[in-house]
Amino acid sequence: DTGSAAAVPIDPRFDIAYVTPVTIGTPPQTLQLDFDTGSSDLWVFSSHTPTSQIRGQEIYTPDKSTTSKLLDGHTWSITYGDGSASRGNVYTDNFTVGGLAVASQAIQCAQQVSSSFTTEESIDGLLGLGFSTLNTVNPASQLTFFDNAKSKLGSPVFTADLKNKQAGTYDFGFIDKAKYTGEITYVPVNPDPGYWTFTSSGYAVGSGNFSGSPITGIADTGTSLVYLPTAIVTAYYRQVQGATNSRNYGGYVFPCSATLPPFTFGVGETKFTIPASYMSYAPVTDGSSTCFGGLQSSSGIGVNIWGDVALKAAFVVFNGANPPTLGWATK
Numbered sequence: 001d002t003g004s005a006a007a008v009p010i011d012p013r014f015d016i017a018y019v020t021p022v023t024i025g026t027p028p029q030t031l032q033l034d035f036d037t038g039s040s041d042l043w044v045f046s047s048h049t050p051t052s053q054i055r056g057q058e059i060y061t062p063d064k065s066t067t068s069k070l071l072d073g074h075t076w077s078i079t080y081g082d083g084s085a086s087r088g089n090v091y092t093d094n095f096t097v098g099g100l101a102v103a104s105q106a107i108q109c110a111q112q113v114s115s116s117f118t119t120e121e122s123i124d125g126l127l128g129l130g131f132s133t134l135n136t137v138n139p140a141s142q143l144t145f146f147d148n149a150k151s152k153l154g155s156p157v158f159t160a161d162l163k164n165k166q167a168g169t170y171d172f173g174f175i176d177k178a179k180y181t182g183e184i185t186y187v188p189v190n191p192d193p194g195y196w197t198f199t200s201s202g203y204a205v206g207s208g209n210f211s212g213s214p215i216t217g218i219a220d221t222g223t224s225l226v227y228l229p230t231a232i233v234t235a236y237y238r239q240v241q242g243a244t245n246s247r248n249y250g251g252y253v254f255p256c257s258a259t260l261p262p263f264t265f266g267v268g269e270t271k272f273t274i275p276a277s278y279m280s281y282a283p284v285t286d287g288s289s290t291c292f293g294g295l296q297s298s299s300g301i302g303v304n305i306w307g308d309v310a311l312k313a314a315f316v317v318f319n320g321a322n323p324p325t326l327g328w329a330t331k
């Protein structure tokens with residue numbers, strides 16, 4: 001089997017996050033989920049979520065599904081790097097993504113979500129595509145959709161073709177040659193503790209020389225920006241007129257009219273260039289002429305993160321074989 005579904009930016013102006021339609025239950029209930037390779041819980045806004053915490057999101061109602069089953073006594077609770085969090089109970093039900101079906105997928109129903117999820121009305125939940133070891137369900141952790149689907153897939157892979165300010169695609173079970181150019185460069189993945197962790201071969205700022213120092217980090221479709229070591233980030237913003245590291249906004253900002261250099265990162269022998277236009281993320285507040293950078297320091301996180309700003313510049317193969325690898329191609 002295979003599956004293919006759109007990854008749609010939740011805001012037409014800035015690529016904050018992407019959502020993908022999924023169906024849950026019988027008859028099918030359609031929700032838009034944020035596919036997130038940086039976590040491994042599949043959780044949804046639901047009939048168990050307090051209405052005071054719902055603002056326009058679609059919800060999953062297990063009682064309306066003839067195939068839903070309560071996973072008795074199981075609970076979950078997750079926290080994310082940006083401080084957001086959610087928790088709740090667990091059902092299993094039929095689940096499909098782009099025509100690919102899993103019969104009894106663990107669906108984590110939110111009984112509590114933090115405010116940033118409530119205010120993000122375009123995201124009805126998250127679909128974790130990290131390794132199942134990261135799943136937070138207690139007393140028995142649950143498998144991700146990808147792990148449940150793997151045995152049905154021609155090839156144990158999924159690919160991310162995220163795009164700048166337009167819809168891209170997540171494919172499951174096959175690699176679409178029409179989506180990339182040249183060869184795919186595969187690099188090793190360390191699946192411990194559960195992220196798609198790989199090592200980049202270095203970076204360059206604009207037309208500057210390539211610095212071949214290895215950078216270990218995670219490929220995270222659920223994070224908007226790129227977070228790298230401070231030395232790299234300061235080298236980048238030294239090339240941006242008027243850039244400052246703002247305590248007020250929590251990162252590097254600059255005049256939206258500034259000329260930005262592109263940013264190049266290496267994977268093996270291949271080099272990927274993030275265009276300058278991707279390096280300006282969004283105005284700090286609506287209508288402001290001060291913009292927040294797409295590249296920020298990872299010093300506060302402790303992990304380097306290759307988020308959407310970088311992933312949009314490539315076609316990425318998440319190879320779930322044993323051992324797992326990450327494939328990167330230009331497009």
Ligand SMILES: CC[C@H](C)[C@H](NC(=O)[C@H](C)NC(=O)[C@@H](CCSC)NC[C@@H](N)Cc1ccccc1)C(=O)O
Pocket residue numbers: 017034036037038039040078079080081082083084126134218220222223301303305
């Ligand atoms: C503070 C929490 C730390 C980061 C850690 N949690 C994690 O690593 C979780 C699984 N992953 C995440 O917090 C990050 C990766 C952080 S690298 C340590 N990825 C998922 C995140 N972007 C999902 C998201 C999407 C939209 C809105 C908000 C959040 C933990 O539980 O210990």
